[in-house]
Amino acid sequence: ETGVTQTPRHLVMGMTNKKSLKCEQHLGHNAMYWYKQSAKKPLELMFVYSLEERVENNSVPSRFSPECPNSSHLFLHLHTLQPEDSALYLCASSREILADTQYFGPGTRLTVL
């Protein structure tokens, strides 16, 4: 059983579509993260939430909009994306925001046409 789940696992969308990625953690953690993994680039942190409050936004374009309704759920709302936004989007959680280990979900592979 995986502690962090993500849906959908695969998503293809057009540039004018609006879609959302969902992440759920079953570990009782208080911090959640969105990362972007593009081909041939290191993972990039996008957003950090601690107890449902956003604490970091790494200069992410406004076409990505995160939402954290509670400490177990994290969403990434997508609208008017560009083809270069195609990537694997990984969600992670940790016990606290400065806790040592982050646990990742399986990711959503996004393709923007």
Next chain:
Amino acid sequence: AQKITQTQPGMFVQEKEAVTLDCTYDTSDQSYGLFWYKQPSSGEMIFLIYQGSYDEQNATEGRYSLNFQKARKSANLVISASQLGDSAMYFCAMREEGAQKLVFGQGTRLTINP
């Protein structure tokens, strides 16, 4: 400057052999943590092992051990008795004191041959 450097883009190893994946890091902090993650083709980033900068002993977790050489700023991952299921991308990462994010290296693709 890159904070995490993994110099081996790909490695090929025979099954049952030991393998060492290299990682060097750059930080001026005295307190930091080093991590290794495994990413199979399915995409999930699986946590393997953690080493704190003040830990005096090298971390071990089953077949995984971390060869931590603080003066050289290296944190190599050693996998003993490799198995076919070890074939994956491996990422080294660091979190500096007070930082919320992990900084990842470019990764090493490990292929275990039967």
